[in-house]
Amino acid sequence: MKRYDFMHLSAYPVLWQQSMSVCIGVFDGLHSGHQAIIKRCVDLAKKQDLQSMVITFDKNPKMLMKTQPYHSKLASDAQIDELLENIGVDHLVVIDFSADFSKLTAEEFLTLVCAFCQVKVMVVGEDFRCGAPASSAGPVQLQEYLARLSPGALVEIPPFVLTTNGEITSSSLVRKKLLEGALEEVQSMLGRPYELDLVAYPSKFIEEGLLYRTASFMQLLPPSGVYDALLLLSDGSVVEVHARLGEDELLIVPDKAMWDWVAVRTKRLSFQAKRSIS
Numbered sequence: 001m002k003r004y005d006f007m008h009l010s011a012y013p014v015l016w017q018q019s020m021s022v023c024i025g026v027f028d029g030l031h032s033g034h035q036a037i038i039k040r041c042v043d044l045a046k047k048q049d050l051q052s053m054v055i056t057f058d059k060n061p062k063m064l065m066k067t068q069p070y071h072s073k074l075a076s077d078a079q080i081d082e083l084l085e086n087i088g089v090d091h092l093v094v095i096d097f098s099a100d101f102s103k104l105t106a107e108e109f110l111t112l113v114c115a116f117c118q119v120k121v122m123v124v125g126e127d128f129r130c131g132a133p134a135s136s137a138g139p140v141q142l143q144e145y146l147a148r149l150s151p152g153a154l155v156e157i158p159p160f161v162l163t164t165n166g167e168i169t170s171s172s173l174v175r176k177k178l179l180e181g182a183l184e185e186v187q188s189m190l191g192r193p194y195e196l197d198l199v200a201y202p203s204k205f206i207e208e209g210l211l212y213r214t215a216s217f218m219q220l221l222p223p224s225g226v227y228d229a230l231l232l233l234s235d236g237s238v239v240e241v242h243a244r245l246g247e248d249e250l251l252i253v254p255d256k257a258m259w260d261w262v263a264v265r266t267k268r269l270s271f272q273a274k275r276s277i278s
């Protein structure tokens with residue numbers, strides 16, 4: 001999978017004549033609803049001999065424009081890259097979202113997208129919106145604009161993916177459930193356990209285990225408590241641990257013998273379940 005900056009797409013003439021199946025979205029956490037949209041985009045690309053492109057945002061527009069309260073992300077860029085790569089996405093385009101960019105109308109934005117490649121299919125969800133809220137386009141307007149900008153291109157709208165309780169799976173619901181400590185529901189909506197990317201953060205070894213300060217963590221954390229977890233190391237090995245999450249600290253304690261701390265290179269912490277007794 002190749003990664004591009006939206007503002008520099010004109011530097012890739014190889015894309016201009018490339019027929020493309022495209023999906024656009026914030027995709028925070030890449031939950032099962034997002035996965036359904038992106039898989040459909042990739043499947044259609046394979047069936048129609050196109051390439052697949054995911055267009056996403058470096059910052060959540062709703063949070064930057066304060067149309068939603070600020071929350072940390074549900075996944076790091078590296079986790080999203082890995083998941084998209086596994087789904088089989090060919091091209092990942094990231095928009096450096098800013099107040100200036102937000103002023104583009106949906107039509108202006110789509111004109112740019114259709115100039116950078118030959119859009120044949122666009123896959124979006126039923127509640128997709130594109131462009132500033134006052135003049136934003138949903139799937140119906142999207143089809144109207146595409147008919148003009150890329151004649152013959154089709155908008156595909158897969159049905160909503162629901163939770164086991166019949167609610168629409170969304171990043172907002174994942175955040176709410178994570179903040180409540182409902183890890184099972186989070187796992188069910190993500191289709192995988194909730195994982196914290198530890199690569200960018202310094203830690204120190206103390207007597208009981210490995211200690212992190214959580215203030216600089218980019219990802220949303222579950223509530224304070226003790227969790228059964230798996231620690232994924234950069235050599236691919238997995239260690240059973242428990243994670244003691246406090247107000248501003250995370251202590252990772254191995255369940256069995258203490259590991260050789262000099263050799264340990266942590267990658268991710270995969271939350272499994274909350275322990276009832278700390």
Ligand SMILES: Cc1cc2nc3c(=O)[nH]c(=O)nc-3n(C[C@H](O)[C@H](O)[C@H](O)COP(=O)(O)O)c2cc1C
Pocket residue numbers: 024025026027061062063065066067101102103104105106109127128129130131132133136
């Ligand atoms: C050109 C453009 C301008 C946008 N302007 C705003 C904005 O002013 N305020 C806002 O909250 N979101 C804005 N957005 C974000 C969209 O409302 C929407 O969140 C985004 O297109 C992703 O779709 P999704 O929310 O369905 O994932 C803009 C998006 C685009 C592509």
Ligand SMILES: Nc1ncnc2c1ncn2[C@@H]1O[C@H](COP(=O)(O)OP(=O)(O)OP(=O)(O)O)[C@@H](O)[C@H]1O
Pocket residue numbers: 024025026027028032033034036037123124125126127128129158159160161162168169170171172173
């Ligand atoms: N449960 C779902 N089933 C199918 N498509 C979905 C689902 N949730 C989101 N989508 C689609 O995925 C794309 C990206 O959506 P977005 O990132 O805004 O997701 P969201 O989970 O609704 O986020 P938020 O809760 O922050 O509004 C959009 O086209 C949206 O319609």
